[in-house]
Amino acid sequence: MKLNIGCGDHYAEGWINLDLHDSGPRPDVVGSILELPFPDGSVDRVYCGHVLEHVPLEQMAAALAEVRRVLSDDGVLAVVGPDINLTRRHEPTLIDGVTHGGCRWPGDEHRWIASGGITLAYVTAAGFEAHLLPITDMPDEWPVVGRVELWQFAILAKPKECRWLAA
Numbered sequence: 001m002k003l004n005i006g007c008g009d010h011y012a013e014g015w016i017n018l019d020l021h022d023s024g025p026r027p028d029v030v031g032s033i034l035e036l037p038f039p040d041g042s043v044d045r046v047y048c049g050h051v052l053e054h055v056p057l058e059q060m061a062a063a064l065a066e067v068r069r070v071l072s073d074d075g076v077l078a079v080v081g082p083d084i085n086l087t088r089r090h091e092p093t094l095i096d097g098v099t100h101g102g103c104r105w106p107g108d109e110h111r112w113i114a115s116g117g118i119t120l121a122y123v124t125a126a127g128f129e130a131h132l133l134p135i136t137d138m139p140d141e142w143p144v145v146g147r148v149e150l151w152q153f154a155i156l157a158k159p160k161e162c163r164w165l166a167a
Contacts, residue, residue: 001016001038001042001043001044001045002014002015002016002043002044002045002046002047003015003016003018003036003038003043003045003046003047003070004016004017004018004047004049004143005018005033005036005046005047005048005051005067006018006019006020006033006048006049006050006051006054007019007025007027008050009025010025010049010143010145011025011027012047012143015045015047015143016028016029017029018030018031018036019031020032033048033051033055033063033066033067034055034059034062034063034066035066036066036067036069036070038070039070040069040070041069041070041071041072041073041075042070042072043070043071043072043075044071044072044074044075044076045075045076045077045078045141045142046067046070046071046075046076046077046078047077047078047080047142047143048067048077048078048079048080048081049078049079049080049081049142049143049144049145050080050081050082051079051081052079052081052114052119052122053081053082053110053111053114053119054108054109054110054111055111056111057111060122061122061125061126064122064123064125064126064128065126065127067126068126068127068128068159071159073159074158075158075159076156076157076158077123077128077130077155077156077157077158078138078142078154078155078156078157079119079123079154079155079157080135080138080142080144080152080153080154080155081114081116081119081152081153082110082114082151082152082153083114083115083116083151083152083153084113084114084115085115085116085117115153116132116153116154116155117132119153119155120132120155123155123157124157127159127160127161128157128158128159128160129157129158129159129160130155130156130157130158131155131156131157132153132154132155133153133154133155133156134149134153134154135147135148135149135152135153135154136149137154138154138156139156
């Protein structure tokens with residue numbers, strides 16, 4: 001099973017598309033990253049494209065623990081998000097969008113100023129072996145909407161250890 005968390009307007013064929021809101025192209029599942037309605041270890045791929053920066057920092061550990069719970073031991077997590085460090089040399093409009101989000105609907109605002117390094121630290125702390133890479137190096141198998149180097153990072157991650165070893 002492949003899970004696209006926070007699909008928004010970007011429905012990915014061949015993936016189970018989950019979103020907090022039932023708007024735009026209707027998601028397959030309406031739900032929260034904090035309470036994923038899937039059994040433990042049942043998902044082979046989890047994609048969080050421009051999702052984590054919408055989760056309050058005080059809930060980040062819980063959100064990533066929930067992703068880890070549903071991900072199989074040999075599964076892969078991919079995270080794409082905005083990187084304030086990449087935008088600092090660009091126009092103020094881009095910086096504002098990366099800092100605050102689109103604010104087009106409730107929940108579209110960014111809860112923290114994201115960067116690849118900060119996000120990598122949270123993903124690693126959640127029990128993943130993770131690697132930061134340029135967005136242009138993200139494999140095609142992931143439902144990345146745009147690969148714009150000016151303001152996006154990518155992370156690929158695998159669980160550090162099997163669930164039964166961690167228990």
